[in-house]
Amino acid sequence: MIAMLDSVPVMASGELASFGNDPWWLLLFKAVMIFVVLVLLTLFNIWWERRVVARMQHRIGPNVHGPFGLLQSLADGVKLALKEDLIPKAADKVVFILAPVLAVIPAFITFSVIPFGPEVHMFGERTPLQLTDMPVAVLFVMAIASIGIYGIVLGGWSSGSTYSLLGGLRSSAQMISYEVAMGLALVAVFLYAGSMSTSEIVDAQASTRNIDVLGLDVPVPGWFAIILLPSFVIYVIAMVGETNRAPFDLPEAEGELVGGFHTEYSSLKFALFFLAEYINMATVSALATTLFLGGWRAPWPISAIWEGSNEGYWPLIWFFAKMMMFIFMFIWLRGSLPRLRYDQFMAFGWKRLIPIALLWIVAVATLRAITLEGGIERGQLLIIGAVFLVVFLVVMLLPESKKADDAETEEPPAGGFPVPPMPTQGAVRGAAAPLVFHEED
Amino acid sequence: MTAFWILAPVMVLAALGILFVRKAVHAALLLAVVMISLAVLYAVLEAPFLFAVQIIVYTGAILMLFLFVLMLVGVDASDSVVETIRGQRVLATVFGLVLGLILVIGISQVTFGAAVGLDEANNGGNVPALANLLFSKYVFAFEATSALLITAAIGAMVLAHRERLTPKESQADAANRRMRExxxxxxxxxxxxxxxxxxxxxxxxxxxxxxxxxxxEASISRVLAARGSVRSAPALADDIEEVQRQLGQSPEQSPEVAGKSGAAATTEEQDAPGSEADAGASSSTNGAEEDEQ
Known part of the structure; x- marks a missing residue:
């Protein structure tokens, strides 16, 4: 009986049947490949970011080591590894060493459920270009990301320094807040895809729809970024907040907090935090690609012209192209926007982003329920919904009213502090009666 | 079963650790270990949704709030072992043992019905099966729980709310006030x-x-000024002589370590560092030091 249970694949239902059949060596190979790709991608992204930001600032950027300076980040990495590894006297040693590890491992793990391509022939085996999938893959990504926050919080706490502690608190508060908005943005995708598994979400975006615009049949890719545009916008904003990148890089606001949670870290431990940040950037970009931009599927004109564009190893190109587009957006944001003030940033997350996301989910669910029932015509519904949405957006995005300006001009007592009333005889004059303590028997 | 036998000792050790470690943050971390192990056990038991939710809700949200509070309490706050209520420890041990005994006896009496099996429970996928149960049989409990949670959230907001007595100072107001001052x-x-x-x-x-x-005066913290631990810049400059006395020689005359000891003192090009004639001519401070000796 037990042997039978063991032989049953864990996810036997529906599309996920193609997972869980790989031999162990193939799984190991895929895992190692993901690791290698992520590390190389990090080195590349660091170089790319420096070059692009340099161009935006009319500089040249690293161009000496290797072709186009590509080996610059490798040289920097080696230099970082050879630096002195400091552990502050006030640090909590175990947690101090554990924290960067806790930050970097979840960053790698999340990539195990990202689909890079369709089923391919690899070493004589037929296997999907994805390490694994599960019915709750996207929730898995959120869960693992929330473990990654521990690395930052503990790194900030264990350093025994005020800057680190404040940076750690800030960054975890920020990541938790923006994870809420991010999760809410994903709900609409789940509703439309009818699944939370990444490979099924990619499949759900495969079909091209024809939309009638002024008598012309315009084919529109079934990307959720187009169908669920508000969700996409919310996700993109939240993902910048989630990865602590500019303009939301308040935890590392060097003018206020030196280096934030990693102020006291040096050498390889700092390198691990650095690695985690860049991998997290790649992770949220890959997730955005998978959930909103059709994943590894070729974009519409290419898929229409070229039959084989979605087969074999070609989809790797589309996947990485879409992902690098998001990473370029990250770099662009960093190159052009100033940092927000912390209270404005949190107010934006809680008072604007989350309510808008909630309203949008209610709207999507209502629309979905009505269209499934087939009651009212879809076009009318969309128009009504759009009107409501615009009104709500305008109301939400208006600055808070300033009616409090002339409401109260009289000075509140004691500057607004809650103070006890004065004694009935007026203020105590001279020395107060001495305090007497009674000994308890 | 393999996962259980690997995780069970880890969980028991971590749970015992919660009781015995001194620092509250360490205890919270060990609690996180227990919770994540529990989540992995759910995953092994083919409950993937529960696995994800256990990590997101308990480890990601609730325990993180614990950590927040602990970190704000103090960086090295550790538990005091002084007994505040007399006899508390003995009573706690006795009642704990009694509770454990009752639990062991009680649970050993229970018999479970025949298990339906995971395939039956997960029929049509784990998530849809769970949704079907939640929104049909247990819909009232589900709604009641959500009402409870919303009440708790609103209650917390009401308790933490403070009526604003003065209008909030905006950035423009602050700038105007500064200019008036x-x-x-x-x-x-x-x-x-x-x-x-x-x-x-x-x-x-x-x-x-x-x-x-x-x-x-404005460049130092008021706290430091009140403590009287403010140093003065001219006094620091005088310290150099003290350092020189302790070294027994002037830093300029010590053997070159970084190769730049004379470079900061002069703006002129040094032709041949090391030759005595040039050192006196090119660097005035070096020359002065040599004169002293």
Whole structure:
């Protein structure tokens, strides 16, 4: 009986049947490949970011080591590894060493459920270009990301320094807040895809729809970024907040907090935090690609012209192209926007982003329920919904009213502090009666 | 079963650790270990949704709030082992043992019905099966729980709410106030100056120097000033002589370590460092030091 249970694949239902059949060596190979790709991608992204930001600032950027300076980040990495590894006297040693590890491992793990391509022939085996999938893959990504926050919080706490502690608190508060908005943005995708598994979400975006615009049949890719545009916008904003990148890089606001949670870290431990940040950037970009931009599927004109564009190893190109587009957006944001003030940033997350996301989910669910029932015509519904949405957006995005300006001009007592009333005889004059303590028997 | 036998000892050890470690943050971390192991056990038992939710809700949200509070309480706050209520420890041990005994006896009496099996429970996928149960049979409990949670959230907001008695000062108001203060008292409207930065000393307890050479009061924290632990920049400059006395020679005459000991003192090109004739001519400070000896 037990042997039978063991032989049953864990996810036997529906599309996920193609997972869980790989031999162990193939799984190991895929895992190692993901690791290698992520590390190389990090080195590349660091170089790319420096070059692009340099161009935006009319500089040249690293161009000496290797072709186009590509080996610059490798040289920097080696230099970082050879630096002195400091552990502050006030640090909590175990947690101090554990924290960067806790930050970097979840960053790698999340990539195990990202689909890079369709089923391919690899070493004589037929296997999907994805390490694994599960019915709750996207929730898995959120869960693992929330473990990654521990690395930052503990790194900030264990350093025994005020800057680190404040940076750690800030960054975890920020990541938790923006994870809420991010999760809410994903709900609409789940509703439309009818699944939370990444490979099924990619499949759900495969079909091209024809939309009638002024008598012309315009084919529109079934990307959720187009169908669920508000969700996409919310996700993109939240993902910048989630990865602590500019303009939301308040935890590392060097003018206020030196280096934030990693102020006291040096050498390889700092390198691990650095690695985690860049991998997290790649992770949220890959997730955005998978959930909103059709994943590894070729974009519409290419898929229409070229039959084989979605087969074999070609989809790797589309996947990485879409992902690098998001990473370029990250770099662009960093190159052009100033940092927000912390209270404005949190107010934006809680008072604007989350309510808008909630309203949008209610709207999507209502629309979905009505269209499934087939009651009212879809076009009318969309128009009504759009009107409501615009009104709500305008109301939400208006600055808070300033009616409090002339409401109260009289000075509140004691500057607004809650103070006890004065004694009935007026203020105590001279020395107060001495305090007497009674000994308890 | 393999996963259980690997995780069970880890969980028991971590749970015992929660009881025995001194620092509250360490206890919270060990609790996280227990919770994540529990989540993995759910995953092994083919409950993937519960696995994800266990990590997101308990480890990601609730325990993180614990950590927040613990971190704000103090960086090295550790539990006090002093007994505040007399006899508490003995009573706790006795009642704990009694509770354990009752649980063991009680649970050993229970018999479970035949298990339906995971395939039956997960029929049509784990998530849809769970949704079907939640929104049909248990819909009332589900809604009641959500009402409870919303009530708790609103209650927390009401308790933490403070009525604003004065209008909030906006950025424009602050700028206007600063300018008014500048007109009335001459107080500088800009940000406070940073503390002094010197080649030999860079610390918050050294005031910055104003153009006329006096120390700027505004550049140091009021706390440090009240404690009386503020150093003065001219006194630090005098320290150099003390350092030189301790070294027994002037730093300029010590053997070159970084190769730049004479470079900072002069703006002229040094033709041949090391030759005595050039050293006297090119660098005035070096020459002065040599004259002294």
């Amino acid at each position: 500048y007109a009335a008292t001459g107080r500088h409207p800009g940000p406070l100056p940073a503390p002094g930065v010197f080649a030999r000393h860079n610390a918050v307890d050294t005031p910055a120097l104003l153009p006329d050479g006096t120390a700027s």
